[in-house]
Amino acid sequence: MSWIWEHKDWPDFRFDEERFQSRVEEIQRQADRLIGSVEALSGEAQAETIVDLLVSEAIKTSSIEGEELDRESVRSSIKAYLGFAPKGTQSRDPKAAGVAALMVDVRKHWNDPLTEELLCNWQSMVVQEGILHSPLRGAYRSHESPMQVVSGAIGYEQVHYEAPPSSQVPAEMARFIEWYNATAPIDGVEQIPGPIRAGIAHARFEHIHPFEDGNGRVGRAIVDHALSQAERFPALASLSTSIEQERRAYYEHLEASGKGGLDANDWLDFFVGIVSRAQELTKNEVEFIVGKTRYYDKFHSQLNERQLKAVGRIFAEGTKGFEGGLTTKKYMSITKCGRGTAFRDLNDLLEKGAVTQTGVGRGTRYELAKVESTLPTGWNRENSKQHGDREMGLAPNTFSDKEIESLEEKITEIYEYTDPSDDTTVMQALESADISQIEAALERLTDMDIRFNDLLADIAPSEWRVVSMDHEAFKERHDQATGSASHQLKDNLFKAVGKELDSDVWEANQGVNYVGDVVRLDQNYLYLQLSENSVSAHALNQMSPDQVEKLLDQIAVGDYVHVNEVGDAEKVERPLAQERDRGNSH
Template identity: 50%
Template sequence: MWTWQNKNWPNFEFDSSAFSVEIEHFKLKSARLMGTVDALPASYQTDATVSLMLSEAIKTSAIEGEMLDRESVRSSIMQLIAKDSTAPTHKDTKAVGAAALMVDVRNEWNSPLSDELLGRWQSMVITHQPLSLITRGMYRNSPEPMQIVGGHYGKRRVYYEAPPAEHIYEEMAVMLTWYNSTSLPGPIQAAVAHAWFEIIHPFDDGNGRVGRAIADHALSQSLNQSTLACLATAIEHNRKEYYSQLQKISCGNLNLNEWIEFFISEINSAQDIAKTEVDFVLGKARFWERHKTDLNKRQIKMINRVFAEGTKGFEGGISTKKYETICHCSRATAYRDLSALLKTGAIEQLPGGGRNSRYQLAPFSTGRALRP
């Protein structure tokens, strides 16, 4: 029996008081994160916001197995949120849609949820495909069962079957009425709303990404401003357990205590991930304060390329060969530039050496105040 077939559906059961400690952690982490961002100069606040949204746009798609080009998503976000007319326009519609979702969720945090808003979010992440039978911007209407299946030919397994399409608007009306009137703490509201939405599975495609957007919306409303937490990034790190927990709530009873415990843990991890991203932006700003006047155009180009990789850094480090390729210069020039960067303390050598020496950016300076 699927959860929505339970005679008491959708009267979920959970003990709100059991999560009081986790809720307090959420409030404290949120306040610290927002305080860190608010202390940044305005230009770096924008940089931090873009970095957080970039991570989320890429990871919420990655959870569904869709890999997006980082630079395409970043430039799309810049155009939307920073009004950066110099950012290149990309033809990658999936990247543009993922960016648009992040920006719209951020802009609409104080709006009530509605069928129209959810439809708009879904149409952003599901790009138009000629001859596709997938409905965009509206709930599914096919008389065929909506099933999540796995396995291979001859051993097909139905992991989940959602409520029939004929009941979707009625089911969503009940959920949205609850969502827009509940007074539950934000993390609990986010957990319950995400679970409820995924069980209904109202769209032909894009339910996971829209469901996580709903969770962000709930957190934002509880904070009275758009959340900075990297929820999708946290979930992508723990994707196997996330899907396992979704499976449990889809074909179990109506008790959500285990799910809520898991989801709030992911929310609090998301705050820590966001703090790391913000610290990276701050460190980058301090790095440029210290070194930019010492660098030539090639060195700046190389360092910008490293920074573009975000907190994960440049895979394999910086080598002379990579420097030649990225900066379009001779080996001798690359060697001189890297030697100069090493001398000024902008980079440091990784373990090993000789002809295959590799480098990384030196640890960010934390002893200098960032000028407003």
């Protein structure tokens, strides 16, 4: 049998780009919506969402390889590496700490080119020394024996795949890295749509199988890296979770691609589907976090310590839910209380609307109540009349028609004048490469946001009670829409600026929590990242330190300012006191 790397045209994979165009475009739209959803969350909820997604990915990418890790050990490590917990608080389990380090490092270096050093570093994170066998760490394999993927008992082995000899690995990997960087979406000379590039990169890397161990986890890390570069943002899709759910099909398609020719269409058809389903899993995860946040916002102050402990235990199960529902017996076990106390607590939760009940007698089960925005999707002046008062959440026969009509007018005005999807300037700029047009659209989004908050402030708390609406959920929906539009516009702006300057444009939105703005100064561009106590100004093209300083003289920040410039620029730090002495304001 011949293997794919023995083909005379290896590694020139062939694929029909048009065949995947609509699916690739939908993946990009869904990615923008996910980014907008996360950016619309509060800082704490954002951090929790990122941590939960990375924890799930770390556990699943290990599970695919047959390693089962403790969730809390992985969580503590990821929080420590992200800076959400003190340094040194990561797990003592080297496997949990190692895969956590990989997840965070891929996120940290998403915008960097691949190098041999980076890949070897990733491999050393997830491969640990064993008692009986210690695989080579941090370097390509060098043994003379064939690298084979084998299953079956001794004497009955089945060879599923044989990789190139170790002597060929350095040259194969050098070609792979060169191709990968040349096809990067930001500055590559031969750009390939993100999901297709990720799928080809994953198959090609796995077929080379450059390491003694850890190839699967590093290969999936490369997919995350490629998708992040395509999205201009650390990838949020739960790729390993999606693969783990279809593990058998994943290995079958990967094996088939290694035995056939260089036509990659069948493999890409499966892989693009995996990416799409991964986004759906992430969407469910984000919605779960939003639902949990709303639940605690509504009920936290109403619940006693035992009830909060039980609720926390249920939420800890994540999107899969609390298996079998909550029973009186389970409540007693979780809270260590007696039957009478459990009965009273559960009855109290029912009366407060914090749980719902199904079944009777021994079949009684309790589920946490869903606290969702009652704001109807896509409401506008036209369909509000079609839905009628009851379906729009209005309280008929309680308020006068004039009061209801007045409130309808206010809410409709917010929809009609602050929805990016209804704004011609924004929608045209989303399809444009004209810098002035894109900048005008970004300014338009800012004006819309100001108008939205002004209109929202005009609605008194008593008026919100006329309709069954949560004004925070109402604002959340607006923030998600504008966040997604802003991300797409800035993406267009980065591309347009790079084309105008005929030079690389570096996008600096790799932080977990950030708010960013593109700033133009004397025909040069900066990307500002604002955090709670600092602002980082990253040059999008080669800007001199004097020019950066000129811009910083116009802004006020928190405790300090640090400026990172592309290339060999030096870091500049100034205490807040000096900024105040300059009379800056913002």
